[in-house]
Amino acid sequence: MSLQLSRRRLLTTTGAGVVGAVVAPLWPPARATGATTLVAGRRTLEVNGRAATVFGITQPDGSRGLVTEVGTRFRVELRNDAGADTLIHWHGLTPPYRQDGVPGISAPALAPGATTQYDFPLTVPGTFWMHSHQGLQEQALMSAPLIVREQGSAEDRQEVVLMLHDFAFRSPQEIYDGLRRVTASPAKQKQDQASATAGNRMQGMDMPAMAMGDGKAAPAPGSMASMPGMGMGDAGAMGMAMDLNDVAYDAFLANDRTLRDPEVIRVEPGGRIRLRVINASAASNFHIDVSQVEEARLVAVDGHPVQPISGSVFPLAIAQRIDLEFQLAAGQAVTPVFAVLEGERQRTGIVLATAGGQIGKFTVLAPEPSAPLNIGMEQGLRAMAPLPSKPADRVHRLDLTGSMERYVWGLNGLTFGNDRPLMVATGHRVEVVMANRTMMSHPMHLHGHFFQVVEVDGARFAGAVRDTVLVPPMRSLTIAFDADNPGRWAFHCHNLYHMEAGMMTTVQYENL
Numbered sequence: 001m002s003l004q005l006s007r008r009r010l011l012t013t014t015g016a017g018v019v020g021a022v023v024a025p026l027w028p029p030a031r032a033t034g035a036t037t038l039v040a041g042r043r044t045l046e047v048n049g050r051a052a053t054v055f056g057i058t059q060p061d062g063s064r065g066l067v068t069e070v071g072t073r074f075r076v077e078l079r080n081d082a083g084a085d086t087l088i089h090w091h092g093l094t095p096p097y098r099q100d101g102v103p104g105i106s107a108p109a110l111a112p113g114a115t116t117q118y119d120f121p122l123t124v125p126g127t128f129w130m131h132s133h134q135g136l137q138e139q140a141l142m143s144a145p146l147i148v149r150e151q152g153s154a155e156d157r158q159e160v161v162l163m164l165h166d167f168a169f170r171s172p173q174e175i176y177d178g179l180r181r182v183t184a185s186p187a188k189q190k191q192d193q194a195s196a197t198a199g200n201r202m203q204g205m206d207m208p209a210m211a212m213g214d215g216k217a218a219p220a221p222g223s224m225a226s227m228p229g230m231g232m233g234d235a236g237a238m239g240m241a242m243d244l245n246d247v248a249y250d251a252f253l254a255n256d257r258t259l260r261d262p263e264v265i266r267v268e269p270g271g272r273i274r275l276r277v278i279n280a281s282a283a284s285n286f287h288i289d290v291s292q293v294e295e296a297r298l299v300a301v302d303g304h305p306v307q308p309i310s311g312s313v314f315p316l317a318i319a320q321r322i323d324l325e326f327q328l329a330a331g332q333a334v335t336p337v338f339a340v341l342e343g344e345r346q347r348t349g350i351v352l353a354t355a356g357g358q359i360g361k362f363t364v365l366a367p368e369p370s371a372p373l374n375i376g377m378e379q380g381l382r383a384m385a386p387l388p389s390k391p392a393d394r395v396h397r398l399d400l401t402g403s404m405e406r407y408v409w410g411l412n413g414l415t416f417g418n419d420r421p422l423m424v425a426t427g428h429r430v431e432v433v434m435a436n437r438t439m440m441s442h443p444m445h446l447h448g449h450f451f452q453v454v455e456v457d458g459a460r461f462a463g464a465v466r467d468t469v470l471v472p473p474m475r476s477l478t479i480a481f482d483a484d485n486p487g488r489w490a491f492h493c494h495n496l497y498h499m500e501a502g503m504m505t506t507v508q509y510e511n512l
């Protein structure tokens with residue numbers, strides 16, 4: 001394939017029969033001058049040669065999401081052209097809670113045709129994102145980047161944004177119904193067999209796989225330890241069967257495209273790059289593989305600077321972001337950036353290419369299956385701006401509970417709606433000890449605050465400041481945050497189907 005820069009045009013269509021805008025009466029102030037319009041709408045993508053109607057969040061000029069600057073205000077008018085109720089969450093930002101975009105917790109859902117306003121200060125730069133918190137819309141690509149640049153960041157680096165999605169032609173509801181079906185139907189068995197063959201069931205080294213009741217076969221052991229520094233977690237070492245990917249997807253997208261027909265981004269020979277990677281998947285963890293780059297440095301996680309770490313493969317759990325900095329080779333070159341599904345060979349990616357670079361074909365399968373994500377890197381991360389050291393005023397213990405077998409997930413054994421909110425008080429240092437009692441990892445996300453990772457399996461350290469952290473099977477991880485943003489805030493597993501099945505609660509301020 002020669003250098004080919006023609007981009008498919010994404011067709012933006014309006015929602016079903018929406019004429020004119022109905023102004024939502026509830027929230028918040030009147031439209032501020034200079035507001036940016038974001039349209040939650042529908043569009044058509046082509047995936048593996050087949051058309052698919054998905055959601056999207058775009059500005060009227062077609063650009064996706066929002067790029068803005070710290071120190072300004074987040075002034076946005078959101079218009080719902082999606083033809084269905086929706087509401088958008090600004091993942092990683094810390095707005096007043098009524099503007100957090102979680103239906104039923106922060107505000108009512110926005111009806112088709114309605115608009116609503118947002119206006120709050122942007123206090124922290126970083127790589128964030130926006131996504132629907134309504135039903136299962138996130139799986140149907142109702143998401144977009146939200147980049148808050150440093151003030152006056154004169155571009156000494158080319159900024160590249162890479163947004164990852166898992167994609168299926170079947171509807172999110174079909175996926176969820178398939179997961180919830182207690183007695184597996186022939187179709188489900190077929191799907192399970194297909195995904196088991198693809199290697200999505202991890203097996204421990206010494207003991208037989210634990211029966212999970214769904215008849216999946218385990219792949220040959222020993223295939224996962226091939227990536228340096230990415231060995232099995234404790235659960236694997238203990239001989240238990242970890243569950244990795246519980247949904248079999250049709251494709252993995254990088255900036256809406258597969259690796260068969262990747263986005264090609266023009267770069268300069270020797271150019272300095274800041275790569276912002278956003279995992280907007282509903283249920284897929286990745287390894288970001290930049291091994292074609294001489295030396296990449298991880299400089300931020302979830303938008304928050306860390307003491308830089310050099311490497312070539314970086315784990316990225318659902319909903320997390322990483323910022324990588326690197327310098328390209330001096331000559332003409334083609335530099336792929338891959339995202340490899342955890343425990344699998346499937347991958348997606350983008351291509352950085354100089355004007356004269358000859359772009360070859362990339363296979364959608366990596367040479368080797370990747371390892372399951374572990375938190376080895378997490379334990380080595382150190383925040384550039386840690387929380388002030390102080391003892392916790394309140395400690396909450398949260399067991400991550402559930403089972404793959406029945407597909408019920410919860411916190412302390414309770415599903416959302418029957419849950420007990422975590423009560424906090426303004427000014428308190430709060431710690432939450434999360435103990436994963438299940439055989440799946442859970443990317444836990446707290447709204448409205450940044451937290452710091454301060455303990456893993458009883459060992460204290462001043463880890464990364466972030467908003468989403470992966471808790472691997474049978475591990476314990478503690479986060480700390482300052483209760484400085486009064487409200488009711490969602491706190492949940494960011495695997496969309498785990499959340500839908502009940503793995504969610506709220507953090508609530510007393511005397512609200």
Ligand SMILES: [Cu+2]
Pocket residue numbers: 409441442443493494495498499503
């Ligand atoms: Cu989960």
